[in-house]
Amino acid sequence: MSSPPVLEPAGPAGPCDAEDGRRFPALRAILAERSTRFGLVLVGLVVLSALLAPVAAALTGHGPDQQFRAEALTTEGLPVGPNAEFLLGADGNGRDVLVRTLYGARISLLVGIPATTLALVAGTAVGLVAGFFPGAADRVLSFGTDIALSFPFVVTALSLVALNRGADGRPVIDPVLLVILVISLFAWTYFARLTRGLVVVLRNRPFVEAALTIGVSRRRLLVREILPNVLPVVAVYWAVQLPANILAEATLSFLGVGVQAPTASWGNMIAEAQRTSLYQVQPWFLLAPAIAMFVTVLGFNAIGSGIRNVLDPQR
């Protein structure tokens, strides 16, 4: 899992920073950005696909895990290309590629969103404590963050998931849940570093000192003064991390862990296509999930880009 770019702490982009007093000008500006709109359209498409997947299954009569060997495979056993029955063709086992791609969207979102959110909560908490209580707490937590960062993502994730085998060989924890946990286990570090950096800067701002002179307790300081300044930046970072986590899930299922066949995940669909080389015969077997993946990540990246343009303008 490659390290993401560092997001600079946003300037005073508060809820009401416009001189004319209109509420949430930052939000308006973000929504006005072309990248954000473009991204929202793409993400909207993906979310729609995820929601409508069962509808597609019902309409075509093909479930995502159902094999239609008779209709979908030729006499040599090769999958058919796009036709009236199978709009994007079939995969090596005679399953409907279109339906599986739509269901794959569910997995990506169902893994990506909780994983990123969990990472956000855990990482922000750690970062807040580390930044606010300098000394032993900071050193210990920063050390812990360093250690977690040193572990290579894929190999460790693979090991952890491979360990998920009970005495009878069946998984102990639901693989999807495990993937979510494993991804969060790595992603929290980025939030922790970001938050800690922010808190350290904020701690030295005059308004924090002013609060201290009034007699505000440390707990109140953390919650009332610092947290409201940290959350918007962290929320933006959530949007930046999410596509990275979706990619991480796809990589894991590509390598054969996490979401296993027959459940449709874009990663394992691509893996199957590559492993059997059947994409040379039926390219949509590969292209459908690849394009879906591309669109999803591009969409979220575009949103993140739009947000970054407003909060950290270089133009």
Added chain:
Amino acid sequence: MARHLFAHAARALLTLLAVLVLTFALTRIAYRNPAAVLAPRNATQETLDGITRALRLDEPWYLQLWHYLYRGPDVQGAPMGLFHWPPALGYSFRRQQPVTELILSKIPVTLSLALGALVIWMTLSILLGVAAARRPGSWTDRVISTFCSAGLAAPTFVTGILLSYFLYFTLSTYGVRWFPSGGYVGLTEDPVEWARHLALPWLTITIAEIGVFQRVVRANMLDVLGSDYIRTARAKGVSERRIHFDHALRAALNPIITLGGLELAALMGGAIVTEQIFGLDGVGRLAVESALSGDFPVVIGTTILAATFFVISGFVVDVITYLRDPAASR
């Protein structure tokens, strides 16, 4: 001044130690019958007992850790324990080889892949980033940025497969065999073949990394170009080209070096997917296969290798940053 580098080095070593202990603990906790997992398939009970004895698996965990960290009894004639040179990382019964030897044999591949790709993507990112920063908001800028961020959106395995499909498969149907489908040829054996075989993997990695780096270069350049000292240079009458490449780039480079170090370390830990797709027998491939098959001495070995690269790269970056600008690290 050098004190803080010293402190960094100490912290780095401690981190490595912690990673070691953690990885070790993880594997020992998880496997109820480690010998069975490590042994070749269909091993007899005798073999299993032999393995248990050889790896001291019946000893208490702290002794096992001690053997691992410091010095342990030889296994199948191979040394055991980190206090050797090179550090002995254990023994893989599956492959019947000492782990250190195993890893060292795979490193040249991964090194060629990672370093070569680094050079290519850094050069391209810097050139494209500076070009984009010279005219922000212009057509050139938009095209470059769109292209680069598109590369970011595709996961490496997709890019790799697509490149393989178009530049190998499709081309070969027309009889053009520029790029092979995979495999590795050593640099010392045949430099041209070495480069030719690595071309597609390098391209795969470059496409993925450019997305991030070009954007960072561009953002840092724009940031620096807005600085007062750039205005001073303009006021002196310095040419625009010199301003971009000498004044601005020099100042903008630090975060890029840091990020480059991190990415290189990550790749050295195994450009796993790329190695898989192009059949490169590198550290990544080794790590994945071992993780999936439960060959945990190798897993521990590769994890430590990756962690070491990560920690070293962090330290080297710190040194470089310090050398470039002593004032900043005060």
Added chain:
Amino acid sequence: MALFSVEDLSVTFRRRGRVTAAVRGVSFAVEPGRTLAIVGESGSGKSVSLLAATGLLPETAEVRGSARFREADLLRLPRARLRAVRGRHIGFVFQDPLSNLHPLKTIGAQIGEAITAHERVGRAALRRRVIDLLAEVGIDDPERRIDDHPHRFSGGMRQRAMIAMAIALRPELIIADEPTTALDVTVQAAILRLLRRLQERYGTALILVSHDLAVVSEIADDVAVMRGGEIVETAPIAEITTAPGHPYTRELLGAARRGAALADVAEPPAAAPREARPLLAATGLHMAYRRRGRKDPVTALTGVSLEVREGEIVGLVGESGSGKSTLGRIVAGLLRPTAGTVALRDEVYNAPGRGPLRLRRDLRTAIQVVFQDPYGSLNPRRTVAATLAEPYVVNTGLTAAEIRERVEALVRRVELPPAVLHRFPAQLSGGQRQRVAIARAVALRPALVVADEPLSALDITTQAQIVALIRRLRAELGTSFLFISHDLGVVAELCERVVVLRRGRVVEAGPVRRVFHDPQHPYTRELLDSIPGRVARV
């Protein structure tokens, strides 16, 4: 014939659909060898107009009008020709030498570049020329310092290096944009003298931009006053200082005079009956702390004692590095000294020890602080009402309705309209923000308010208003103020007593009139003499 003349210059900025006219139809000119000063407060457009005239603004700025340098209109020149003019015929000196010098290049390289950008010179000859330039601007040991990076120079020396860059090719015109604002008062005078000397030696024309008419009165021949993007008045210096035409000029002059004419310090108002014991007593304060990566600790304060009486405004003056802010923080209870004590009404509340200071509520609320940066001292994500309610919420058991009442009264007391309550700091002006900060400080009727440079970030007209506010609050509430500032003029106007700090030691203390009229210590004398305009031709 004017060397450099700007006619009807307008500059507009476009940012995300917002159009701001920074400069509107401005015209001025300077003759060869003469000095033109452009004076105005921040935001008046004085720097912007010069940057625009010489093509140094970013491309997002729209510039209209003409800027002629020796017949050629700089705004219409092709890029290459314009570059040839900048540096060779027009030299620049900017405000903050630290941010205006490349941090990663040596001083020698940067000055050398000023030369090589226009001429071809061999390495040895170039080095010789740079060393000569460094010597000319008064930098000692130039052979060694030529290879140093900017961060190893002091502020004044960096500015001298910038001047060396500007005069390297003996330009006919030097544009100096607030060249002394970022420097200490004593250094300011030296830099101005250097500029004057160079000007006389080489017959260079000089355009000097400043917010302080007093600074300018030392060396200017003509003055153009700018406000809100327009020129308000242009006249020779003698006329401006004796018979200013425009009311705004008169205001600026008044502020400048404040520094120069300390003789007219008003008699303090009839003092309240003096109490025997002082309100606040700091005794033998010593502050030393370690800096990261350095072996020797830095001593910020040595043996400092001071007193503040009830209802008194005491000024604490000193240059940067004098320790005045550190002293303020110790008095405010934000920092523990390494030795010495601070007592309020004979009760010691701050002494050396470990961990942050924990004061009893009544002590904590008796001492409050107003900070220098009015924007930074208010939480950007809370409304004014929430910020002002905080002292009550934390320290009293009042109900929400009662607090709301108090807050409304508070806002009236600092002369702010009630509409302000629902706004966020970003929507207020600097002066308004500072009023809010002051309101927060006096909410619980403290005995003492430590005001750390409360006026530095404000412009002149606002400064006067805040000074009046502080005086009024003292009269109404009986609050004492410890007024920390580097601006002697304001201190003279507002404070009854003054304490002068230098490098962590008290060098002089006493009633303002006495200290400023008849300074005992040589440093105080130096400070007073450095006030620009003091020895002016006014």
